[in-house]
Amino acid sequence: MNIEERVSVLRNRINKGLTELFEEKSPESLYAPMKHLLDAGGKRLRPLLVIFTCEAAGGTVEKCFNASLAIELMHTFTLVHDDIMDNDDTRRGTPSVHKKWDIPTAILAGDGLVTLAYQVLLNTESSRINEVLKSFTNGLLILCEGQALDKDLENREKPSLDSYMEMISKKTGKLIEVCCDIGAILGGADNNDRVLLKEFGSRIGRAFQIQDDVLDIFSGEKITGKPVASDIIQKKNTYLTVHLWNRGNEEIIKRFTSFWGRQQLAQSDIDEIRRFFRETGSLESAKEIINNDLDYAVKIIQSLKCSVDKTSLKYIVDILKDRSY
Amino acid sequence: MNIEERVSVLRNRINKGLTELFEEKSPESLYAPMKHLLDAGGKRLRPLLVIFTCEAAGGTVEKCFNASLAIELMHTFTLVHDDIMDNDDTRRGTPSVHKKWDIPTAILAGDGLVTLAYQVLLNTESSRINEVLKSFTNGLLILCEGQALDKDLENREKPSLDSYMEMISKKTGKLIEVCCDIGAILGGADNNDRVLLKEFGSRIGRAFQIQDDVLDIFSGEKITGKPVASDIIQKKNTYLTVHLWNRGNEEIIKRFTSFWGRQQLAQSDIDEIRRFFRETGSLESAKEIINNDLDYAVKIIQSLKCSVDKTSLKYIVDILKDRSY
Structure with missing residues (x-):
């Protein structure tokens, strides 16, 4: 079985595992909204990472399967609540939970998901379960801190690049780091390899988020599922915009400000915005971080003592490298 | 030290423990709203129950102190999210979190509180931590189910008494049962005593909720902190109203319906409503359940094999018996 086939088999197994968690559960008014976004698809990147790091550390799928499901449930919990907080109407091509139902239902669905995540995680049999x-x-609490920092940034006129990097490392990077850490622990990694695998997660997590920021501007709706430049329409700071606020010249910032939060952007506007990000060096700076992080991630894979077969972890890096921008 | 003095000492210790959790935590935008309701007081009934059941089972405060704080954090998490769902503007005599800040902040504060609860609980040193x-x-998930059932009941014209009892046993009773269960485990109770202490919690939890229902109608604002009959103003079904919908005669139901959801109730209206609950036997039925549950709780205390000093658990029952209605 090549790696693509194996990923496909694992994705099916993860999806089946998630579906089974909801069998014979009631009331429907709690469990249907909990299940909604899980049914809407998703790449299952995070549970795959748990499995691949566990295997890299010498473990098996069985050892970390419940943990991999727990991570997906926890991730889904953050999506459900974030969509309410950010007032996002769609997610994974379907209405967000609070749009399909209402805000109280979505709050409760999120609460149920994080609790179910713990319940599933507690089914893990391991001497290192604690x-x-x-x-x-700890990862989840840092994620909450990251979400708070994100809201803080929204209210700041010119956030610094450092504060932006801190925010995404907490809001996006941390959970991906936790996937790798948990995989490492359950796979039986020694402390050295555990530190390396965490750093691997932290690097690809950051690359992943900055890629998202770039894709929002430089790719089409087909790839992101959102209108081009939706972050600018929503006044949501990204690596590119924070870089531009800090490094752009007066003229560019003045012109860019006129697009900030505008509900309709013509193709000519988007072209102009793209030009700003190129001229200010924002795009180049973003690409540099992404490439550095992904290169560093590959070096970590090579330096792992525990891992015999490095194919799967490299595959994850390759997927990230291939995201179109 | 008599029991009142001991409770006061323990309350101070719990409050100090809770305050210390927030020292040197940032960002403020996450931790201040998390701390808000904890600072607003509260009887700390749930952490006290953890401590008293732990002691009854042969343990010490030290063994269960972190767990007792975790329970209060988890309880506060449910209050923060419930206040959003129920659109309640005040809590513990202070604005609810979403009123003082906003809904996104309150959602995140609740998420932070439940996560912090787990973090504190995980500091417990016990061979039985799992x-x-x-x-x-499991208790938390059942609590979510109870909250969903509560919302379901709101939309049903004439809920049955059985469905109401199921809802409150999940929404209120379960957490109090969990307090006693965790205390029992950490105190080293054998299986028999653990079952008894859980049942003790379940009974006083139910009595506590039905007392709340009665107090809303039959006591003054000074005791509940809410306007008299606020449940009727908010169309919130309680034991009394569910009993009345099922057992009241046509005339009473017709008249009672005219008060249901009315924004202003005169003293004469309240007198009439009280009379309905007396005439239909709703008040008597509620009191019967409360008294039966509290009597049964006392019997359980007496039958515990583990417990030498039964003063503290009896004190809890006495507090509940003394709530004025």
């Missing part, structure tokens, strides 16, 4: 639970919990 | 975590998590 390390796993601590990593999971 | 039993504790499972009890905590």
Whole structure:
């Protein structure tokens, strides 16, 4: 079985595992909204990362399967609540939970998802389960901090690049780091390899988020599922915009400000915005971080003592490298 | 030290423990709203229950102190999210979190509180920590189910008494049961005593909720902190109203319906409503359940094999008996 076939088999197994969690559960008014976004697809990148790091550390799918489901449930919990907080109407090509139902239902669905995540995680049989639970919990609290920092940034006129990097490392990077950490623990990694695998997660997590920022501007709706430059329409700061606020010349900033939060952007506007990001060096700076992080991630894979077969972790890096922008 | 003095000392210790959790935490935009309701007081009934059941089972405050704080954090999480769902503007005599800040902030504060609860709980040193975590998590999921059932009941014209009892046993009773279960586990109770202490929690939890229902109608604003009959103003079904919808005669139901959801109730209206609950036997039926549950709770205390000093658990029952209605 080549790696693509194996990923496909694992995705099916993860989806089946998630579906089974909801069998014979009631009331429907809680569990249907909990299940909604899980049914809407998703790449299952995070559970795959748990499995691949666990295997890299010498473990098996069985050892970390519940943990991989727990991570997807936790991730989905953050999506459900973030969509309410950010007032996002669609997610994964379907109405967000609070749009399909209402805000109270979506709040409760999120609460149910994070609780179910713990319930599933607690089914893990491992002598190191407490390390796993601590990593999971500490990660989740840092994720909440990241979400708060994100809201803080929205209210700041010219956030610094440092504060932006801190925010995304907490809001997006941390959960991906936790996937790798939990995989490492359950796979039986020694401390050295555990540190390396966490750093691997942290790097690809950051690359992933900055890619998202770039894709929003430089790719089409087909790839992101959102209108081009939706972050600018929504006045949502990204690596590109924070870089531009800090490094753009007066003229560019003045002109860019006129697009900020505008509800309709013509193709000529988008072309102009893209030109700003190129001229200010924002695009180049973003690409540099992404490439550095992904290169560093590959070096980490090579330096792992535990891992015999490095195919799967490299495959994850390759997927990220291939995201079109 | 008599029991009142001891409770006061323990409350101070719990409050100090809760305050210390927030020292040197940032960002303020996450931790200030998380702390808001904790600072607003509260009887700390749930952490006290953890401590008293732990002691009854042969343990010490030290063994269960973190768990007792975790329970209060989890309880506060449910209050923060419930206030958004129920659109309640005040809580513990202070603005609810979403009123003082906004809904996104309150959602995130709740998420932070439940995560912090797990973080604190995971600091518990016990060979039985996994039993504790499972009890905590299963309880929390049932609590979410109870909240969903509560919303379901709001939309039903004439809910049955059975469905009401199921809802409150999940929404209110379960968490109080979990307090006693966790105390029992950490105190080292054998299986028999653990079952008894859980049942103790379940009974006083139910009595506590039905007392709340009665107090809303039959006591003054000074005791509940809410306008008299606020449940009727908000069309919130309680034991009394569900009993009346099912057992009241046509004339009473017709007249009672005219008060249901009315924004202003005169003293004469309240007198009439009280008379309905007396005439239909709703008040008597509620009191019967409360008294039966509290009597049964006392019997359980007496039958515990583990407990030498039964003063504290009896004190809790006495507090509940003394709530004025």
